[in-house]
Amino acid sequence: MKVKRTEQIYIGENETISKLCHISKNLYNQTNYVLKQQFIKKEKLSSYEDLVKLFQTPSENDEENNYQKLPAQTAQWTIRKVREAWSSFFKALKEWKKHPEKFTEMPKPPKYKDKHGEFLLIFTNQQCKIEEGILKFPKIMNLEVETRLNDVDLREVRIIPQGVGYIIEIVYMKEIEDIAKGEPHRIMGIDIGLRNIVTIGDSISREGIAVKGGVLKSINQYYNKENAKLKSINDRQNKDKRLTKRQKRLLVKRNRKIKDIMHKLSKAIVQ
Incomplete structure (x- = not known):
């Protein structure tokens, strides 16, 4: 039986990671702005695929080209996270209409991230690899991290800002023995x-x-x-x-x- 496992590694402040997490935050807010405007105007919200197509097209204003400044799959994950946040909002709103007593207030749309803040970075197993106990990131990161893992079924890697430093989460699948049925009298x-x-x-x-x-x-x-x-x-x-x-x-x-x-x-x- 295969189960999902996560190894966490803490690293200190890193200028390159900080810059990319800041760009990820900018892309999050850009995507959120598009969806929020559609929500206000009572228009149908763009799908994840449509949002990716929208931001894949470079803007004449380089400050808006946050998608292009991130590895493509990482940028797509940031957009996906915003779309998931809106889906969760609509799900909560639907539940609130049915059972308002479950909530302290009416659910609100996803907020913008702090202007000076950072947002997580997600890398796929096509972008990262583990060789001889070393986790290697895309070249743009210029980063290698020691890990206790080696020959594992790597799924994704997340870099999560902590305000001071970052937590790197290595998500992988591990083969374990099937859990045997317990004996009813052993409690x-x-x-x-x-x-x-x-x-x-x-x-x-x-x-x-x-x-x-x-x-x-x-x-x-x-x-x-x-x-x-x-x-x-x-x-x-x-x-x-x-x-x-x-x-x-x-x-x-x-x-x-x-x-x-x-x-x-x-x-x-x-x-």
Whole structure:
């Protein structure tokens, strides 16, 4: 049986990636503008295929040629993401009309991305390849990244902006053994908590298992303490309430630590 797996790799700030993610954001907003105008005018929204054809044609204004500044398949994925966002909006709107009690407010059309922000980059398995533990990107990226993977069924690679640095997601298919049917009399219960991250009991062992949450508590306490210091400094220096780069780095580091612990814990439980 084949299952989808994802390896995540964090990398620091990168000028080339930042530039291309910014262009991807511009293309996202361009596409969103076209669809939003059609929505306002109550026209039929362009299909994904029509949008690709529209932006494949270069403009006399080079600032608008965001499609041409990205690898073709990557640009097409950005357009696809916008179209998917609109499809989700219409689906939510339809559900809201039937069951408004499920929503706190009427669904709104997809918003534009921040003018100075970035949007993700998606590369297909035709654009990227893994050779001897090295993930290689298209030449325009001038980027190679070490990975624990080698001979795998690569599907796609995503670069996701984090505000400070980027997460590279390598999506691949992995062959695993079919899950055997369990025995009805073998039962396990798992309780998620704060003092104990997990408490496990089953119908076989006499004693249960409890995993204390001290490590996670320590990580969060350190994060809260350092973040409070940085917030205090920022509040004294300016009125901008947004997270500073130092706060973002601290948050990313904290999230990565917790995710790593939880991943190792879940793997140990399954095994």
